[in-house]
Amino acid sequence: MALDQSFVGRSYPPTGPYEVGREKIREFAEAVGDANPAYTDTEAAKAYGHPDVIAPPTFVFAITFKAAGQVIEDPQLGLDYSRVVHGDQKFAYTRPVRAGDRLSVTSTIEAIKSMAGNDILDIRGEVHDEAGEHVVTAWTKLVARAAEEA
Amino acid sequence: MTTPSTTAKIRYEDVEAGAELPAQTFPVTRATLVRYAGASGDFNPIHWNEKFAKEVGLPDVIAHGMFTMAEAIRVVTDWVGDPAAVAEYGVRFTKPVVVPNDDEGAVIEVSAKVAAKLDDDARTVRVDLTAMSAGQKVLGMSRAVVRLA
Structure with missing residues (x-):
């Protein structure tokens, strides 16, 4: 069943x-095999002007996707998550996420489309730090594939 | 407002549209995926349980799309040095990276080129990325906006 268009524009509470931990960043960088010292060495990060x-750029997805939960x-939206695949992903950065950040996410439904029986849901997650500054x-973009005919 | 990077290793004046970044290949085994699942918190069984993956119609266990996205941008961050030079980054997940249960696993091959110089004041360029695995394009519309020095 197509998703209710009236959910477009709906925002959820932050x-x-x-709290971003330095060892969590290290764990993530090691998991993707990325030896860039800005992720693990405070002095190297400082040399680039970071406190x-x-x-890494995609680290924040773990936080925004959890928020997108x-x-x-949302039982009122009624998305069938068992049929969902990740279609697109994009990030726009004001600054990099860093150790010690306390980040909150505000999720908004940007668009709902129905194409060939697939439900396509665009969710925007705005990430702010404790001072309220945008990060x-x-x-x-999530695609819920059409249910097979019974 | 995008401001120029003061720490990127690459100077805006030194690149032209069409310039290729050093390509890289990234191996992926089942162990890689288990490790990424733990680090990212994405425990969807299609990324580690072959029986489950096949039951939902996949050929085998597949890599997390976000893993492929994380690997692809390394071609850019290794090029510029300071990862904070990446101002925007987006991809479309077009095909899965299928990871067989053997010693070889799969390989993700990433190439990239400067598609356009965007803004002489902000010193930004658009980099287009191509990610292939087993002869198939696994990312589409894969683009980054990068602030150069």
Whole structure:
């Protein structure tokens, strides 16, 4: 069943702060095999002008996608998550995420489309730090594949 | 407002549209995916459980799309040095990276080129990325806006 268009523009309450740990950044950088010292060496990060180690560009997805759970699991929206695949992903950065950040995410449904029986959902996650300053925006396109005929 | 990077290794004046970045290849095994699942918190069984993956119609276990996205941008961040030079980054997940349960696993091949010089004041360029695995394009519309020095 097509998703309700009246959900377009709906925003969900900001998530409680996620505190970015330096060892979590290290774990992520190691998992993707990225030896850039800006992720693990405070002095190297400082040489680039950052106050502390920074996170790789896609690290923040773990935080924004968890926040998008508010949308995905909204019983009123009724998305069938078992049929969902990740279609597109985009980030626009004001500054890199860094160790010690306490980040909150505000998720908004930007668009709902129906194409060939597939539901396409665009979610925007605005990430702010504890001072309320913008850090990064993440756009996630989810595609719920059409249910097979019974 | 995008401001020029003061720390990127690459100077805006030194690049032209069409310039290629050093290409890289990234191996992916089942162990890589288990490790990425833990680090990212994405425990979807299609990324580690072959039986489950096949039940939902996949040929085998597939890599996390976000893993491929993380690898592809390394071609850019290794080129510029300071990862904060990446101002925007987006991809479309076009085909899965299929990862067999053997010692070889899969390989993601990433190439990139400067598609356009965007803004002489902000010193930004658009880099277009191509990511291939087993002869198939696994990312589409894969683009980054990068602030150069």
